[in-house]
Amino acid sequence: MIRRVKYHEIDFQKYTRCLENSAQQNWYAKKEVLDELSGKWEILMDDDYKAVLPVPLKKKFGMNFVIMPLFCQQLGVFSEKDNTEVNDRFLQFLIKNYKVFLYSFNHHNSFSKSLDTKKNYKIPISEYVILRRKKYFKGRKSTAKCAQHLIYKEIELNAEHISFIEKHFKGLKKVTDVKKFRNYMNFLHQNNSLKLCAAYLEEKLINVAVLVDERKQLSLLALINDETYKTENGPSFLIDKILNNYIHEREFNFMGSNIRGIEIFFKSFGAELKEYPYLQSKILEKLS
Known part of the structure; x- marks a missing residue:
């Protein structure tokens, strides 16, 4: 009961x-x-x-x-x-x-x-070499390869990096939402569950992946990009490096998107569709 x-x-x-x-x-x-x-x-x-x-x-x-x-x-x-x-x-x-x-x-x-469903994309624990060879889209392999001039680093949560994330984060229009995101990152950091992976062009920070580290799984909370350096292909470089380092021991959860371009980006790394059901009121549907 x-x-x-x-x-x-x-x-x-x-x-x-x-x-x-x-x-x-x-x-x-x-x-x-x-x-x-x-x-x-x-x-x-x-x-x-x-x-x-x-x-x-x-x-x-x-x-x-x-x-x-x-x-x-x-x-x-x-x-x-x-x-x-x-x-x-x-x-x-x-x-x-x-x-x-x-x-x-x-x-x-x-x-x-x-029930209505939303889309999520995940990559199970895999051998990186096999994943890249068999499941990456051809164009994604090429894009990641062309970005090898970039430098990969795992960085600390500090004032400089928080400033970069807040400046370039898209999709959070309310000041309260930005504050909540900052508080959530601090919470994750305090619980040893935050991983920040970055792409640098020489000494210039141009991309940051904010990940929830669940020990058995890495979940992509946000992918922050300085659009000034869009042609450097930092997002492809960054996700490829993270998979190279961790996919042999942890699943990778892209956290889903119903935006077509983002969905294709996730799929291009060999991610598998995992739909989940949801309930939504008609009032909220009209507002969204």
Whole structure:
């Protein structure tokens, strides 16, 4: 039986154990991550933490509604085995008991009814040489090869690098969103989960990849580019170097995009499509 458990009632030891033993393991469902990104959240639970679903909440106009926090891609149902019947019960409970503006399940979750989906791209652990030879698009191989005059470095989170990231980050129009991104990077740094990889033209910083280091997976949080140096092909160089260094031991999660050009960029490195279902209110669809 599904029941609602408010934040102060959650047994976080059992909640964490459920996540760790789940088939759908996901960075964003962790307590500390949801505390950072959402602030206010609770869970739905089935049979004493046999399955859980985190519910991020936001209050506006005196109402609580469900919406995915900024920088949080997927949540959904977490259980030892993904079960369509169990997932359906969670889905119906969520729809019946909450005002859902936007909620994203994870790509493992299956349902008996068809839900809209968004795209994500991942590269499983692979041998880099084989990945590059067999799965890179021909044009991507050539572009990465032509950018070998650039210098690859893994850099620290400091004032200079934060300034570069904030200056060139596209897509964050609100000052509050930029501040939240900075705070999230600091959170990741404090939890030893931040990796910054950079491309330099001689001594000039021109590209930075901001990665969430999940030990078994690297997730691309942002790819920051100085457009003045667009012809240097820094993004291709940078992703290729990261894959060369890490894909033999960690998956690479591009974190998805429904923008055609970005989607093709991800696919050109041999990334595999991993669609995930989501719910979105008609009001939010009109605004987006």
